[in-house]
Amino acid sequence: MMADAMVFIHGGQHDARCWDPTLLALRERSSTPLLAVNLPGRNGEAGDLSTLSIAECVNSMLKQIREAKLQGKLMLVGHSMAGISMPALAAELNEANLHSMVFISCCIPKEGRSVVESLDPPMAPIAKFAAKYLKTLPPLPKAFASWVFGNGMTNQQKRFLATTLCRETTRITREQVSRTNMPHCPRHWILLERDRAISPSRQREFINNLGGVSSVESVDCCHDVMIAKPELLADSLLRISNA
Template sequence: MPLPDLVLVHGGEHAADCWDLVIAELRCQAPELRTLAVDLPGRGRTPGDLATATIAEWVDSVVADIEREGLGEIVIVGHSMAGVTVPGVVTKLGSARVREMIFATAFVPPQGQAIVDTLSGPLAWFARRAARSGKPTKVPRFANQYAFCNGMTRQQRQFALARLYPESARIPGESVDRSALPADVPRTWILTTRDRALSQKSQRASIAALGGVQEVIPIDTCHDLMISHPQRLAQILVDRCRLYAT
C-alpha cells in the first residue's frame, strides 16, 4: 500500500546533507518511500539572506519545496531548531495533507516566546550573543563537537563537523506563534537521552509547550541522532509512515 511522503527539516547550523546517512538507510529499508530533505534558506540549494531571515520565510520555503516536488500526504520531521519551523509548515498545509509531525530533540518554546528565552546548556551563550548582534554566526568547532557529537565514533564526528554551516541569529530570537496549529495532527517526540545541546529536562519542557504529543520514543544518543544512529532513526520513520499507508 502507498506510504505518505516523508519530509526532513534540519536544525540550526545544519543543512539537508545532515540526513544523508538516514536517507541511505531509508532507501534500503523502504525503497518505495519518497523522501525530501529540505535546505532552509541561506544554505545548500536554497538561496536566502541569513541576516534578515524570519520563521515565516523558512516556512514558506519548506512548503514551496514540498509543492515543487509534487508531494501529497506527508509525515514531516523536524530536528532541533526546526521545532520553530515545522509547526508553521503543518499550519500551512493543514491536517488534510499532514499525517503526522515528528519532533526529534527539538527546540519548541512556549507560545509567544523565542528559543533564546528558554535555551540552556552549552549553546545558550553563543545563541544569546548572536541574537544581540543580529549577525549570522557559526559556533566554534569545539563547542559544536561537545554539544552535538558526544558518544560518536571518530568517523561520525568528522562527518557531522564537516556539515555545519553559519546560522541566522534572528530565528532564535523570534517569538513563535502556534495559535493556528491544527490540533488533530498526531505528534510524536524522539527523545535523545544523552543530549548535551538539549537535555531531557529541556526536551520535556518543549513537549509540554507543544502539547498533544501522543508518543515519546527514547534513543540513547547525542543531539545529532541522524548521524550517530541513522539505522535506528530510519526504522522509526519507516514505522511511523507505515501507520498511514493507504
Template sequence: MLPALVLIHGGEHSADCWDLTVAELHRQAPGLPVLAVDLPGHGATPGELATVTVADWVRSTVAQIEAAGLDEVILVGHSLAGLTVPGVAATLGSPRVREMIFAACSVPVQGRAIVDTLSGPLAWYVRRAVRLGKPPATTPNLVAAWLFCNGMTRAQRRFALSRIHPESPSVIVEPADRSDLPDDIPRTWIMTLRDRPLSVRAQYRSIAALGGVRTLIPVDTCHDLMISEPALLATILIERCRLAGRARSARQARR
C-alpha cells in the same frame, strides 16, 4: 499507500545532515518518497541569514514539498525545526499532514523565542552572539563537537563537523506563533537521552509547550541522531509511515 517523509534540518545544519539516514531509508524501504529540504540560507536554497524569518522557512519548505509533487506527508523536524514544522503543518493542513515528528526539538512557549528555552553553555553562547549583533557564523569545531557529537564514532564526528553551516541569529529571538496549528495532527517526540544542547528536562519543557504529544520514543544517543543512529532512526520513521498508512486504510474501510 504510505505518506512521504519530509526531513527538516535544524540550526547550523542543512539537508545534507540527513544523508546517512536517507541512505538507510532507501535501503530499508525502497520506493518510500523522502524529501530532505534546505531552508533558505542553507545548502542549495538561497536566502539572507541576517534577516530570514520562520515564515520564510515555512514558505520555502511548502514550496519544495509542492515542487516534489508530494501529497500526504509526515513532517520530521530536528532541533531548531521545532519552529518550522508547526508552520508547515498549519499551511498544508491536517488532510495532508499525517503526523508531525519532533526529533530533539526546541519548542518555545507560545509567544516566546528559542533563546528563552536555552540553558547552560549553549544559552551563554547564543545570547552573547545575539547581544553583540554578530553576523551569521558557524560554531567552532571544538564547541560543535561537544554540543552535537558526543558518543559518535570518529567517522561520524568527521561527517557531522563537515556539515556545520552558518545560522541566522534573527530566528533565535523571533517569537513563536502556533495559533493556527491544527489540533488533529498527531504529534510524536523522539527524545535523545544523551543530548547536550537539549537535555531531557529541556525536551520535556518543549513537549509541554507544544502540547498534544501522543507518542514518546526515547533514543540513547546525542543531539545529532540522524548521524549517530541513522539505521535506528530510519527504522523508527518507516514504522511511523506504516502506522499512518494502516490508520488511513482503517478510516477508509469504515466509510
C-alpha cells in the same frame, strides 16, 4: 495508514546534508519518497540569513515540496530548531495533507516566547550573545560542535558532522513563536537521552509546551541522532509511519 512521503527539516547550524545517513538507511528499507529541505541561505537555497524570518523559511519549504511533486499525506520530521518552523509549515499544509509530525529533540518555546529565551547552557549563552551582537552566527568550532552535537559518534561520523555545519541566522532565535494555527495531526517525539544541546529534562518541558504528543520514544543518543544512529532512527520513523 502509512505516510505517502516524508519531509525532513534540519536544525540550526545544519543543512539538509545532515539527514543523508538516515535517508540512505530509509531507502534500504522502504520506497517511500523522501525530501530533505534546505532552509534559506544555506547549501544553495536562496535567502538572506541576516534578515531571515520563520515565514520565509516556510515559504521556501513549501516551494521545495512543490518542486519535488510530493503527493498525499506527508510525515514532517524536524530536528532541534525545526521546532519553530515545522509547526508553521504544518499550518500552511493543513491537516488534510498531513500524516503526522515527528519532533526529534526540538526546541519548543512557550507560546509567544522565542528560542533564545528557551535554551539551557551550553547553547543559551552562545544564542544570547549572538542574538544581541551578531546578525549571523558562524559555524561552531569543530571540537565544540563534536562535543555538543556528536558525543558518542565515531570519528568518521564527527568528520561528516563537520561538513554539515554552516552559518546561522540570529533573527529567528529572537522571533516570538506561535503555534495557534498548528493542525491536530498525530505528534510524536523522539527524546535523546544523551543530548548536550537540549537536555532530556528540557525536552520533557518542550513536550509539555507542544501538547498533544501521541508518543514519546527515548533513544540513548546524542543530539545528532540522524548521523550517529541512522539505522535506529530510520526504523523508528518507519514504525511511526506505519502506525
